[in-house]
Amino acid sequence: MRAAYxxxxxxxSNGLVDMANLVGSAMGRATGALLDTDLQLxxxxxxxxxxxxxxxxxxxxxxxAVLARQQPVATDLRVVVTSLRMSADLERCxxxxxxxxxxxxxxxxxxxxxxDLRRTILEMxxxxxxxxxxxxxxxxxxxxxxxxxxxxDDDRMDExxxxxxxxxxxxxxxxxxxxxxxxxxxxxxxxxxxxxxxxIARRVVYLVTGEHADEVATNSRVTT
Amino acid sequence: MRAAYxxxxxxxSNGLVDMANLVGSAMGRATGALLDTDLQLxxxxxxxxxxxxxxxxxxxxxxxAVLARQQPVATDLRVVVTSLRMSADLERCxxxxxxxxxxxxxxxxxxxxxxDLRRTILEMxxxxxxxxxxxxxxxxxxxxxxxxxxxxDDDRMDExxxxxxxxxxxxxxxxxxxxxxxxxxxxxxxxxxxxxxxxIARRVVYLVTGEHADEVATNSRVTT
Numbered sequence: 056m057r058a059a060y061x062x063x064x065x066x067x068s069n070g071l072v073d074m075a076n077l078v079g080s081a082m083g084r085a086t087g088a089l090l091d092t093d094l095q096l097x098x099x100x101x102x103x104x105x106x107x108x109x110x111x112x113x114x115x116x117x118x119x120a121v122l123a124r125q126q127p128v129a130t131d132l133r134v135v136v137t138s139l140r141m142s143a144d145l146e147r148c149x150x151x152x153x154x155x156x157x158x159x160x161x162x163x164x165x166x167x168x169x170x171d172l173r174r175t176i177l178e179m180x181x182x183x184x185x186x187x188x189x190x191x192x193x194x195x196x197x198x199x200x201x202x203x204x205x206x207x208d209d210d211r212m213d214e215x216x217x218x219x220x221x222x223x224x225x226x227x228x229x230x231x232x233x234x235x236x237x238x239x240x241x242x243x244x245x246x247x248x249x250x251x252x253x254x255i256a257r258r259v260v261y262l263v264t265g266e267h268a269d270e271v272a273t274n275s276r277v278t279t
Numbered sequence: 280m281r282a283a284y285x286x287x288x289x290x291x292s293n294g295l296v297d298m299a300n301l302v303g304s305a306m307g308r309a310t311g312a313l314l315d316t317d318l319q320l321x322x323x324x325x326x327x328x329x330x331x332x333x334x335x336x337x338x339x340x341x342x343x344a345v346l347a348r349q350q351p352v353a354t355d356l357r358v359v360v361t362s363l364r365m366s367a368d369l370e371r372c373x374x375x376x377x378x379x380x381x382x383x384x385x386x387x388x389x390x391x392x393x394x395d396l397r398r399t400i401l402e403m404x405x406x407x408x409x410x411x412x413x414x415x416x417x418x419x420x421x422x423x424x425x426x427x428x429x430x431x432d433d434d435r436m437d438e439x440x441x442x443x444x445x446x447x448x449x450x451x452x453x454x455x456x457x458x459x460x461x462x463x464x465x466x467x468x469x470x471x472x473x474x475x476x477x478x479i480a481r482r483v484v485y486l487v488t489g490e491h492a493d494e495v496a497t498n499s500r501v502t503t
Contacts, residue, residue, distance in 0.1 A: 123353070123356055126350040132343060132347055136339075140367060220460070224457055232448060233447075236444070239464065240463065243467065
């Protein structure tokens, strides 16, 4: 009975890691699609959504089954409940990757991202993917230091996000309204994606240490 | 024991309704702040965040206590787990209201919303508040028809959101980049807020009927 129980808990944790890997690589591909206006790549990201959704439901059902059958208490209970919150974060990340892919589609055959912002968007895309890989690692290792490092690394995302806005507000910005809109949305998608990775890391820290990081602070730090 | 149990379940449900009312009126005030560039009103919305956060944690702790003490199964278990997901939706709505209020602050003393979009933003703000009031009602009544009506009413939000983009892309749009950015973000905040209300309604439908509405469809319907 106990062995089965721990297997079930572990399968929930594995499900989260699978989701994190899936949405991380979806965001990587979405960034490629956006920068190269690659429709096939964009479509492959959009197709990922069903997989993310399936993993999410599967995980939710397994969590509910564990709660019903094993009736965990104390830490185990917190782990299961927290997994449900994390899976919601990851599901949302899948949708954000899809949104980035859709931006690539919409301007085709034109580029959605102008040359002068290409490097910034590339860095945001790579950082998003890296933060999600760190989150997946933290889910496996429960390493509090790594979780806190992830949070510090996210500061760069906020900086990049601010840089985009400064760039847009610069007098030399000469692109049309559609590009302005697309860049605004892309910046927001990356920043939100990274925020979810931070949120996962913070939940792990809480499970391990019992210290509640101030989630509101993350959610509202960058409001643009 | 049973009476205490049902009281606990009810107090979780009441907590959700309180959160819905709080974030609904926060979004109403945020819209007022945005349209009238009213800083005091904007600050009052930003101050709401702590309350939302407190309600959310309180609700999460109560849900975990019920799971630990009462070990509910079947429908009751689904109700508690679903409440956790709903409280995450509502917490996010509080952040979105705060984002709208921050947009009002940022352009002060100028207007963040140009005259030609005032009516559209007003309608989005009112609709957002109304959808959240409907969601609160559905949480109380578990009325499936009302939940489905909410979903249909949200179509108007998607329409308004599209109208904003058409307006921005129109050759007659003559406002600066900052206004374009702000309007783009405002549109997205309202649309996301409404999506969370729809998501709550769908979860109620699922609890009552066992029919899973396709959540992915909601999340990705409007990608702009």
